[in-house]
Amino acid sequence: LTHAAIIGRSFDLPLLQDLLGIEEPQLFDVINMGLERGILLEDPDRADRYHFATPLFAEILRREVAPERARALSRRIGRWLAARREGDSAEEIERIGFHLARGGEGKKAVAYLLLAAEAHRKNYAHTEAIACYEAVLQIVTAATTPHAREEDERSHRSGRKGEGQARRRGEEGRSIEVDPLEVLRNLVDLHTLVGNYQAALDLLATHPALDPRKTLEGRRGDLLFRIGRIPEAIAVMEGEFQRSGGRLPRSRFGTLGALLVEALRQLFHSLLPSRHFLAKVCAPRPEAEGGWDTLLYLMRAYWFVDLSRCLMVHLRALNQLERRGASPHLARIYAYHAAVCAALPLFGRALAYATRSFELWEKLGDAWGKAHASLYLGICHHFTGAWEVADRFLGEAAEKLSRYGDPWEAEMAWSFRGYNARLQGKFREARSAFQHAYLAAAQVNDLRSMGQALAPLAELHFLMGEEERGKAEITEAIAQLEATQDWMNLVVALNAAGRIARYAQEGGEEALRSLERGTRLVERYRLRSDHNVEIFLSLAEAALDRFGSTADPHWRQVAWKGWRKGYRLARHFRNYLPHALRVQARLEATRGNLPKARRLWQRTINHATGAGTRYQLALACYEAGRAALTQDDRFAEALLSRSIALFTEIEAPLDRQRAEASLRRLR
Template identity: 25%
Template sequence: MANAAIYLFGAPRVELDGAPLVTDTRKATALLAYLAVTRQAHTRDAIAALLWPELDQTRARAALRRTLSALQHGRDLPWLVTAREQVQLALDAQLWCDVHEFEQCVAACPLPLIDADACAAYRPQLERAAALYTEDFLAGFTLRDSAAFDDWQFFQTEGYRHTLARVLDALVQCATVTHDWSAAIQYARRRLALDPLHEPAHRQLMQLYAWDNQHAAALRQYQECVRILDEELGVPPLEETTALDAAIRKHQAPLPPDHPVTAPPALAAIQPTQPPAAIPLLGRAIEWATLQADYDAISVRGGRGRLFVVTGEAGAGKTALATAFAQAQARRGAVLLATAAYPGETPLSYAPLSMLLQRAAAEPALRARLAALDPAVLAEVGRLVPTLAQFHPAGAAPPPDPVTAQSRFFTALAATFTALLAGDLPGVLLIDDIDCADRATLDWLTYFVRRLEAQRICVMLVWRRGELPAGHHLHRHAADGRRQGQVTWIDLTPLSRFDVARWVRLALPSRTTGHETLADRLYAETGGLPFFVTEYLHMLAQDDAASHAAAWRAPASVRDFLLARLAPVTEVARQVLAAAAVIGRSFDLPTVTAASGRSEDETVAALEELLARRLVIETGADRLDFAHAQLRQIVYDDLTHLRRRLLHRRVGDALAMQARRTGDEAGVAGALVQHYRLGGEPEKAAQSARLAGEQAQRVYANRAAVDYFRQALALGAPDACAIHSQLGDLHTLLGEYSQAEAAYTAALTHCSADQRADLEHRLGRLFDRLGDMAAALRHYACAHELLPSDATSLHARVLTDWSLAVLRSGEIGAAAHLAQQGLHAAEAAGDAAALARSQTLLCLLARRQGDVTAALAAGGAAVAAARQQQDVSILAAALNSLALVHADAGDPACAIPLVEEALTQATRIGDRHRAAALHNTLADLHHAGGQEEQAMAQLKQAVVIFAEIGDVAGGENAEIWMLREW
């Protein structure tokens, strides 16, 4: 009896007597992990719902049965206890799990430890627990199709990390008591790695380095603490940490304890990391590090100032990043002068600068600096801010000189800001939305930043991408400096999907499940734009039910934001944008031109305006897209019902005309359904729906074809009999036999007398698949009776299929008689496809009669004829029949390639039932050849499909599983 070991810290693995147990699927690994950790019996329904949420209860239970069967196949696993309704792992001496032992070791220790005796007594248990925790729980393992399991895994991981933190804190305490500094530092560094934002852990490591006489390491640890807190939270260290750093620098750190100590309360247990005060900075660590490094370099370079540019599209978080960074430097002691430009103040010269100077005059700390300025400088600047005359009432500006006036004024203004921003750290001049500033302000800023090399000043300008004229001197200077590495240029892009997922977890801490699904949807809705993410999460936090809605309505703030972006758009551009919104999120020039009713020149000019405003973007040589998904929806929603109908009709006509020119009517039929339906053209919509269904059927997109044909019927398409018949064929291929029968039955109510024989034939083939031979024979007989005298091809097909049903009923003589009639009818009709089908039947008859030679000849002829006809379904049947003959002859090596080709053809057309039967045949052939692993893999695939077809067909239909020849 094998001893088992389950390892769940790190990449999960299972060993039996030291050898790895290889599981066939990740679901099996997840099942063992879940049972091992929970250590209790679970109902099959609960486990099935957890691991297979995409399946209904019956199919999920079937998948669980297959997984359990695969685990136990050929193995002695007494600890895996499976009952009719429950599954569990039996905990005994034969089953060891690292998670169990980890928990037992921790449970044996009364944490926190209270004295040196406790440290000595429990240190071995704690060291064992720390050694067991090699990596995080199930590191690198995930189930992408089970959000519930991933959420369970996430919280288990957090719990074990929490416990490990307590263990490491206790080990640091134990090592400190014995002055084992090397071990204490090792445990403390591991403790800090669990949560780099846990400031007490930084202090603890600094203290241990100092006690171990590693003063340089202690000081570096403080610098690391400062860096991480700045990057992640935008805050300085606590006074307690700063004081410890100062003490270490002066070699006055507290002495190590010479007696037992109790773990500090702050270190006794890890606390959940709180979301940063400014969550919108999430995902901007690289940008923050770049800003900080270049800012710090200003002092290192000996007084060479630098221009910082933060740009990006509207809503990208430019203001949040720039403001947070500037404020972080102010908390460190830098002088900060911050303002913003506003669109309405463009006619006011120097408006942002005037505002800054007025604030400085009212600030006590800066008033003294203004008062110390040269009277001539104050007099010049007083032209802009008259209140500055209070500092030098007697000062008077020199008379204006047209040649030197501007230069003198710019110089005085630069001297004023240089004085205001002076300090131990480089001062920060921040102007947000500089693209809205007046021309005079931009000209002075160009003058000022060109002279920054002589000043210890950081000028930070924020503008919306594309809004500051590229030809302006300031833009050119910034661009030149960027190329030369003299300007720090931060171009903010949308957040990644990973960052959005982190944001979801931080912003919705009370939500315990579905984070990944919500993150996927939020990312799709917002495109990762921080402002949108913020507002949507605020909406979801207030109304959790909204997250489950089929469609999310944009929050009012997002709508207002986008409407404000639309406000300055010209009327022609609005019309083009409306036509684009009706087309869809992605559109092309010819279609939007035709739909908008504007000339090509007008449309191009409008699109150039929209591109400049970042309302649309180019996604290829000929295609454009809305910059935001919600922008398209807002534009569409604001259209009147009449305007929408008109535009949908125009778009439909434009697409149809383009398709006629290219000969690709079927390719656009799916889009035409939508536009003509919403454009009030039901007849055109129905015609397009049928065309789209036939195109989908041609490329074996069976599910899409079903949807289109149903739409065609709902829209009143003519020839309902043919459409219902096509639906029946598609449901048959999909293994949805009850729907197929309903479709054929509906077709019978709409068909003519000439069509009835064909429908009875189709019903016969349906019941033949289901193994209901009695019903199949009735329908074949009815079809034969109803056949018109001139239907020779259909006559051959009916006789052939009828013969197969009789053969499967065990009446070989009668089947042979019908087969010969079918062969003669196919030859008389000159129907090569029917002839190939007849040859396949003759092959099966000869096989039943034990005539291998005749069976091989007929099978070979059937395959050759089917290849010539390029009929996938007939070819798959012929290949399967010939393979069965080779298998009977004891030649699996010849049979296997034939079945594999037949499987490829059946899969190609989406015939799920026959694909399952072919998987089953391959399993038998591999088993006969001694290839057990391949046999098991094929059998599992067969079982999955058979089970799904059985569920859809309704009830337990064992005949479905018996399909082998057709």
């Protein structure tokens, strides 16, 4: 059975018989003994295949074989399997490669292991592909280290050529023509796909020893971004992009100028079919190591901190890559550009580019790419208010990206699913989606994404009655997003903190501090997102609360300014128009213009009903009912009763209690 253990946990009788060199009756005596003692199990599908009952049995038996004997047996097993190879399954090829590697036949082993790794990648078996690439990297680096070369030279001088190689990896180990940096790049990409970010960063620390002339700093920057170290990530990626031959403007004026130039180039490209007159001006950047990958990583990082720079890089990449035809890089740029256009907002352009990305991935036959494009299609439909379509695309993206790899993108799909459900007033569904997003981020220790998911989750917990939990979570979310300097999602967290403070009735000052800080971040970093609508409108509401308690006209002025800024954006992000109209109605009510306020509340109710934003509909009914208390008791009672029914349906007990208290006062 020791020979069977060298084969592996599973073994075939013909191979074992060939290794032992015995007749079938003797072989079956050994097998029957193993079956009787519970060491072996029969394969239910193949009569000539057996398994060790536990991996521990095989491990104990392997230790009884001397290393030289085990190496010779592995070499024989690898050659036997290669000679009788029946198919192209990744598992079979991998088995051959590992046996040849253990047997010291490095060059042959590398060929099989690379084939197995590629087959595993096509099947999205990332963990198995990682094992194959790690074995290849170990063989290749062992054959090319300075110590190995010195040992070979000493053996050559002493007349014992080949002895050193045989001791290390076999006679073929030293002549392997594989780029170790390429193997390392594949390993890093696979670790990234399964969320092993720290393992990938540790691997990258070894790359200068492999080839000091080349660099994988772009991938290191992407990994730093994924674990939330955004400023450091951007600095690393900008340095790498410039080393690869690209140029980036240094000042804000230079960024805006470059953005204008790239926009004009794209306009010319769109209007004129022949682009030869721009061939020199728009020539692609030098094909340095990882240049385009670095550009992709950069544009995604800029999205969170500098939208104008992000858009400039997008247009530059589009102007250069569209001239080259279909490619994975172009498909990903289309998807990222769609999200930027949705935030501007240019919804028609956003949907067109997201659709192009999906079609391009379909043409390339890449299932992961189609899932990636589905995510951005879902984001674009979310911004346009097509809730059901958005939820379908986002659900498909979350499920497939979790299966194919890339927890970072899967977390984003779950987060947008949560926002999609929250705007519709489906609080339970939203909470479940944000919990999925938070767990996906926590599994890979992605601090930035954890904060991104935790901020809206904290507000939902508070609104659904878990007040202390909501307060603790929003404090944690703000700390995480401050640490990672994700300004866009920090605005979301500060907005949630301000609204929680308003509901908790801990004084208007705390709510105003959080919301004013959020609006300053929006203006300082020129952030562009649908969340900006909410922060300005929430500030207006907090200022109105303060005005109601102090009668200080300064706060009404603050409310008007916040409302104007929010309303300008809400006209584009129409999902938030009911919120803007509701705040405007409150403003008119504070001025004593109740007829106009009632008309605005009616418009709010109509818009919220049409858009399907049930939470805003419930709030509008509640506020309109309260305002009508002294004017029309029957109308007020109808509105308050409707708001109570809606708050009950969407599971918002705090809002329901407020509405019930107003109804009791009326009665």
